[in-house]
Amino acid sequence: MSTLDTQTMAIEAHGLVKTFGENRAVDGVDLAVRAGTVYGVLGPNGAGKTTTVRMLTTLLRPDGGSARVLGRDVVDDADEVRKFIGLTGQYASVDEDLTGTENLVLQSRLVGLSRAQSKRRAAELLESFDLTDAASRPVKHFSGGMRRRIDLAASIVVTPDVLFLDEPTTGLDPRSRGQVWDIIRDLVAGGTTVLLTTQYLDEADQLADRIAVIDRGTVIAEGTSADLKASVGRSSLHLRLADETQRDLAERLVAQTLDTTPRSTPEAGVITAPVADPDLVADLMIRLRAEGVRIDEIGVQRPSLDEVFLTLTGHAAEDDDTERTAA
Amino acid sequence: MTTTTTETRAAERSASRVAARVDRPQPPSALSASLTLGWRSVLKIRRIPEQLFDVTFQPVIFILMFVYLFGGAVSGSTQEYLQFVLPGILVQTVVMASLYTGISLNTDIGKGIFDRFRSLPIWRPAALVGALLADSIRYVVAAAVCLAVGMAMGFRPDGSVFDVVAAVLLVLVFAFSLSWIFAFLGLVMRSAGAVQGVSMLAMFPLTFASNVFVDPSTMPGWLRAWVDVNPVSHLVTAVRGLMAGGPDAGDIGWSLIGCAVLIAVFAPLTVRAYRRKS
Numbered sequence: 130m131s132t133l134d135t136q137t138m139a140i141e142a143h144g145l146v147k148t149f150g151e152n153r154a155v156d157g158v159d160l161a162v163r164a165g166t167v168y169g170v171l172g173p174n175g176a177g178k179t180t181t182v183r184m185l186t187t188l189l190r191p192d193g194g195s196a197r198v199l200g201r202d203v204v205d206d207a208d209e210v211r212k213f214i215g216l217t218g219q220y221a222s223v224d225e226d227l228t229g230t231e232n233l234v235l236q237s238r239l240v241g242l243s244r245a246q247s248k249r250r251a252a253e254l255l256e257s258f259d260l261t262d263a264a265s266r267p268v269k270h271f272s273g274g275m276r277r278r279i280d281l282a283a284s285i286v287v288t289p290d291v292l293f294l295d296e297p298t299t300g301l302d303p304r305s306r307g308q309v310w311d312i313i314r315d316l317v318a319g320g321t322t323v324l325l326t327t328q329y330l331d332e333a334d335q336l337a338d339r340i341a342v343i344d345r346g347t348v349i350a351e352g353t354s355a356d357l358k359a360s361v362g363r364s365s366l367h368l369r370l371a372d373e374t375q376r377d378l379a380e381r382l383v384a385q386t387l388d389t390t391p392r393s394t395p396e397a398g399v400i401t402a403p404v405a406d407p408d409l410v411a412d413l414m415i416r417l418r419a420e421g422v423r424i425d426e427i428g429v430q431r432p433s434l435d436e437v438f439l440t441l442t443g444h445a446a447e448d449d450d451t452e453r454t455a456a
Numbered sequence: 457m458t459t460t461t462t463e464t465r466a467a468e469r470s471a472s473r474v475a476a477r478v479d480r481p482q483p484p485s486a487l488s489a490s491l492t493l494g495w496r497s498v499l500k501i502r503r504i505p506e507q508l509f510d511v512t513f514q515p516v517i518f519i520l521m522f523v524y525l526f527g528g529a530v531s532g533s534t535q536e537y538l539q540f541v542l543p544g545i546l547v548q549t550v551v552m553a554s555l556y557t558g559i560s561l562n563t564d565i566g567k568g569i570f571d572r573f574r575s576l577p578i579w580r581p582a583a584l585v586g587a588l589l590a591d592s593i594r595y596v597v598a599a600a601v602c603l604a605v606g607m608a609m610g611f612r613p614d615g616s617v618f619d620v621v622a623a624v625l626l627v628l629v630f631a632f633s634l635s636w637i638f639a640f641l642g643l644v645m646r647s648a649g650a651v652q653g654v655s656m657l658a659m660f661p662l663t664f665a666s667n668v669f670v671d672p673s674t675m676p677g678w679l680r681a682w683v684d685v686n687p688v689s690h691l692v693t694a695v696r697g698l699m700a701g702g703p704d705a706g707d708i709g710w711s712l713i714g715c716a717v718l719i720a721v722f723a724p725l726t727v728r729a730y731r732r733k734s
């Protein structure tokens with residue numbers, strides 16, 4: 130690692146390992162997160178996301194490997210690390226019996242704000258997070274979305290330099306999810322580095338500058354959302370015919386011009402086909418016109434992150450090496 | 457739709473507020489962090505007053521039951537027995553109340569909130585010390601209930617107010633020291649039920665096999681041997697002495713040594729278990 134890298138990296142992990150009995154929950158995870166960016170850790174249930182976050186936030190001691198947050202070692206300098214981080218765990222980490230205000234005042238006092246400052250900050254956060262009406266209700270009577278927001282608010286009573294969010298929007302409706310996304314974007318605009326775990330591809334796609342896909346405790350792919358999509362390979366052609374009776378002719382032209390086999394789709398008049406070279410699509414359009422095939426709609430789509438995820442986790446064992454794009 | 461506009465406005469508001477940077481001040485001192493976390497437990501007592509059952513109704517029932525059921529048989533008159541047994545029941549109630557520390561700690565730690573505390577740059581044992589300090593409030597309630605019921609039934613301490621207060625303080629210090637054992641059990645046991653079971657097992661020889669209810673002179677030798685070394689017996693003798701206006705320095709001394717030993721052994725064990733808790 131050059132000094133330049135160490136200065137700009139907010140989180141670095143090398144070969145992190147955590148075993149629970151026989152189970153290697155995290156099995157050699159490497160991460161490098163640039164300061165001021167959002168990093169998405171994407172993985173199915175049991176992939177090791179929470180375990181990784183717990184190690185990075187000093188709650189769990191790694192069995193192997195090392196990790197640094199803002200250059201401080203999470204084991205040797207745990208107390209230092211805690212001065213710079215905020216954490217919203219996967220499961221509600223506010224006190225159910227206390228009210229929204231009490232929880233935020235408690236949190237503010239614990240980070241060292243004075244009594245008066247704590248009250249002011251609590252009121253301010255409740256307002257920002259649209260929770261003022263619920264301020265004096267015990268958290269156990271909050272809805273899922275409200276709980277998530279109070280939890281998030283509790284981790285930013287003082288602005289953390291690095292914020293860890295473990296599945297911040299799981300179980301939220303689309304509007305609440307949008308609110309949480311806005312909050313995250315605000316924090317990043319203010320200079321906070323965010324590492325978030327998620328099972329939602331669109332969330333990673335929307336928020337994260339870079340994404341690590343982890344499965345069974347290892348990083349199976351890493352890169353920007355575009356990198357990952359490209360790593361799955363080919364784009365696909367999507368063609369809708371104006372006249373269904375021309376399907377055979379059209380399929381033949383697609384097969385000849387693009388040198389692939391069109392996929393059958395259940396939708397009437399729709400042909401899709403993998404495209405190795407998007408340039409050829411221009412040729413295809415000329416030939417379709419020449420043969421008199423009338424089209425309603427034509428486009429070349431890059432693979433969705435959903436396809437990436439399925440491809441990567443579905444064939445992780447054999448494709449592991451070829452699909453590891455960047456490190 | 458009105459809700460949509462409110463949401464949008466809220467989102468706009470959040471944009472300015474959340475982004476406004478709040479710098480992290482110096483972390484709180486160990487004392488301040490412990491007191492803040494103690495305050496949290498006090499708030500919880502206020503919100504769930506049922507938590508106080510064992511320090512309110514239980515001593516009342518114990519006093520009534522023991523005095524009227526056994527008083528005549530043990531001491532010849534209920535009044536005389538009350539004078540003898542009340543300091544003992546006070547000790548027993550407060551000591552029993554310390555058991556709750558382990559149970560509540562065990563339930564609490566199962567939830568995510570301790571993760572949050574542990575990810576803060578505060579003195580690590582603050583969450584434990586805070587919980588233990590807040591439990592002292594329960595002990596004060598227990599002591600007050602015992603004394604009030606006892607006085608209403610005719611208990612009259614011969615000692616001065618100062619002696620009585622000193623007696624209560626001694627019991628509080630002892631319960632605080634003892635609660636480290638239960639805190640330790642609360643941390644290492646898997647469930648709150650298990651904590652309760654094991655703690656109860658420890659509680660019976662401590663409180664019943666003592667001089668709380670009867671004078672040990674009629675007990676068989678082997679039992680007396682235990683009763684004589686049981687720290688609760690020393691505590692009860694010390695409290696009786698204080699309340700009767702004739703404090704016994706020896707028993708007070710032994711009780712305090714017992715407290716010191718309990719803390720010296722179990723506080724480090726507990727803190728270590730807490731650190732290791734994953």
Ligand SMILES: Nc1ncnc2c1ncn2[C@@H]1O[C@H](COP(=O)(O)OP(=O)(O)OP(=O)(O)O)[C@@H](O)[C@H]1O
Pocket residue numbers: 149152154155172173174175176177178179180181219328734
């Ligand atoms: N304290 C623990 N003791 C034993 N096994 C554990 C513990 N914590 C996690 N595991 C195991 O480690 C593996 C990874 O778990 P982890 O919680 O990190 O997954 P995750 O990616 O966060 O999953 P999810 O999306 O369901 O939250 C799982 O097989 C889990 O059973």
Ligand SMILES: [Mg+2]
Pocket residue numbers: 178179180219295
């Ligand atoms: Mg998880």
